[in-house]
Amino acid sequence: MSMNYDAAVAAYEPTLGLEVHVELNTKSKMFCSCSTEFGAEPNTQTCPVCLGLPGSLPVVNGKAIESSILIGLALNCSIAPFSRFARKNYFYPDMPKNFQTSQYDEPICVDGYLDVEIETDEGPKKFRVEIERVHMEEDTGKSLHVGGSTGRIHGAEYSLLDYNRAGIPLVEIVTRIVPGTGKYAPQVARAYVTELRDILRSLGVSDVKMEQGSLRCDANVSIAPIGSGKLGTRSETKNVNSLRSVERAVSGEIERQANRLESGERIIQETRHFLEESGQTRPGRSKETAEDYRYFPEPDLVPVTPDADWIEELRKRIPEKPSIRRKRLQEEWNVPAKEMESMVNAELLDVVEETVKLGSDATRARSWWLGEVSRLANEKEVAPTSLITAAQVAEVIALIAGGELTDKLARQVVEGVINGEGTPREVIDKRGLKVVSDDSALMVAIEAAIAAQPDTAERIRGGNIPAAGALIGAVMKATGGQADAAKVRELLLKHLGQG
Amino acid sequence: MTHIYSTAAQMSAALAAKEVSSVDLTKEHLARIAQVDTDVHAFLYVDKEGALAQAEAADKLRAAGGAISPLAGVPLALKDVLAQKGIPTTCGSKMLENWRPPYDSTVVTKLKAAGVVILGKTNMDEFAMGSSTENSAYGPTHNPWDLDRIPGGSGGGSAAALAAFEAPLAIGTDTGGSIRQPAAVTGTVGVKPTYGGVSRYGLVAFSSSLDQAGPCARTVLDTALLHEVIAGYDERDSTSINQAVPDVVAAAKRQEVKGMKIGVVKELGGDGFQAGVSQRFQEALEILVANGAEIVEVSCPNFEYALAAYYLIAPSEASSNLARFDSMRYGIRVGDDGTVGAEEVMRATRHLGFGPEVKRRIILGTYALSSGYYDAYYGSAQKVRTLIKRDYEKAFESVDVLVSPTCPTTAFKIGEKSDDPLAMYLNDIATIPVNMAGIGGMSLPCGLAPEDNLPVGFQIMSPVMQDDRMYRVGGTLEAALVSKWGQPLLSAETKLAVK
């Protein structure tokens, strides 16, 4: 390409809009009681309702409404006292009814915002992303097109359909256009999706796993010459399934559009697909001839009319905003921003906080969870928090602080706890992992070391203190690492007249 | 002696007195079906084995002396639009030829729980679209009064089965008059309960906001007994009303209307109504006056627009409801020879699977919902609907029930109106406003029109969830008419075309 990103944003002003689809983690589907469990045999989690069999009727899952309201409240939205579902009509084999039941012009939450902060050349800067709406809808089934080269329906030899996903509750969060980001549009997009993901996680309404598709982002991007005061034609990039990709997709689209305009071409209003490997987008469906979905209110469902008292109850359940909480903890713990970020990314902030609340030092708590526990969890390919509890880690840290364990022994204790050998105390007892702190027992080892290396002992007596290292090492070896090295040093030097 | 000419209440008494077993009663009806249904063609499917098994179970339950519902062991004919597990449910359409639902509709669940014996599935206009049963893909049903005439529609099969003494009870569904108009032209009783009074779960939808299943029989009391069995709140139907079912059986037995105010709807009579229809209607009003009711004329000015609005709302909803018939999951599949894609197969299947009236309405509805036309058509129709509701509300402020002839004419000849859809639609002019407002409506016979000796229907309309009122008025009128005639309109002595 002839125009790189910096040149593109020097000439053009990007405008951003983001649509995020969130799969809720309710136990049952949006309109029936089928399980939402991931990974079951195809078509085993279906019933007349989610298969759209003739005569079946939907019933709204109350838990999905609750989750949607929580999301709206956390995003500073107004909760509509009256909202409705509509039917979005189009034919596709993975849609059992050939219409999708989705909220349309009467969504459950409207007019919110989310503030995000990014680093700019002039330091941290806050951007307000306005939320237009939060609405509920049902997911479609999954099609697998077999044969043919594209993996798409056209050219396939045959297609397989799995309706386990049909009817899984989705919430779509749509922003208004975000103007004025300038060259920071990609960072703002990423910060927004990150913040949104953290909020959804803190609400406990979704697994928010972008890789598994429980959080999917579509990025709308347009550009216009700087100072023109106009909005350009937008493209909608789908299939963006990591935070890094959000950023890359937006910058890639800005660059692509600028190059088109520079070469005298126009921007086509279309859906594009993000390609993970190249960071580019490829064209999908053109939206120039907009499909007519013939929306109309779903007559099989009654309007959603949440009670004002209930909404207030739910409002009390909204936790502290994750970014504010992070700032607070960062100050309390006095840790660098990078460290905070790695805890957040590893999804360990909650458990570290819990460990600290149980009396551990923040630095130690962080290093145990991010270090040894995470390493073992990686080996086993599970979440660190599934291996050991905050209380157990706090106990180990307390034992170290009290001098009963060395770091090395503590690692063995943690390993034992993870292997199911019991509580830290039990592991210590079973494995005999006591720090040797009995002076007389240590003295035996020290005298043996001196006897083995009389020359070294003599040098120490003569004032060569650094030579003590060799004898301390010998003592540590003799005690199997269970001695406290500082204690050995103290006793040794004293014994040789240097204490 | 055969019991087929008895009322359901009489059959129930005979069963209770052990004068007859349910198995014998069922056999009598199966024999009658075998004898006359080649001429009448009320049934699309007769479930001989299933019916006898249900009858045997009802007899066993009775012999065991357990609690038993009043209609236990009494046979019934089920309109083919209601899902019955394992039994073909075609909706009168080629599209669903041989489709056997894997589940029971709530109406069927309730019938089974009450021990009612389901004889089989009755003929209907395809997907309940029509007023003559001529739109069935399986050939028309013939009116037992005159085999060259229509039995009404869409539930012509259920009404004809009653009039031909093939069953004492039947279930119909009523979207714009499909229970009441067939009742009127066959001299039987049919009730469209308040919308939401009977669960729609398992009723294959034509127009979700208008469809309502209801009871059909030869007497008002039998209709009430069946109403009691099928009505009530169902958590699987969001639009069902969570309130106690009005005591319709007591109301049907009350047989007095002293002090009741009965409103005659000015707009539902006069010009365009057959002379004999108007005459019998007037005579019935006089009988009600003689029984102490007060008759007043009321005006519902917006009824003028009801038909036009109905033919926008019903097809709109139908165009979406019928989208699911795409050959992917159930029903027939056409043109899948491995050389064409899913879209072509869908197109070919829908082309062959749907009849002309269904296609006409799908096209009408698709058009009405299209962007750019939505407000003018669907939107305006919904406004009219609100106005009709208000007309009723206003009228019910001053009267207890409203009345009108059920249809403008008696049964017309088969083929007479099949080339003129508009003339056919006009047949429902007096029944449609009831569906638009979601209130209750009943049709009962009020005599034979002198000019053609064919039955005339008398319609009674009652406010939402006040269905008992129409049973009270209907029961009183019926008793007075039968005593005037010396016998019911339909009896063993009635000169039907089928013997």
Ligand SMILES: [Zn+2]
């Ligand atoms: Zn389901």
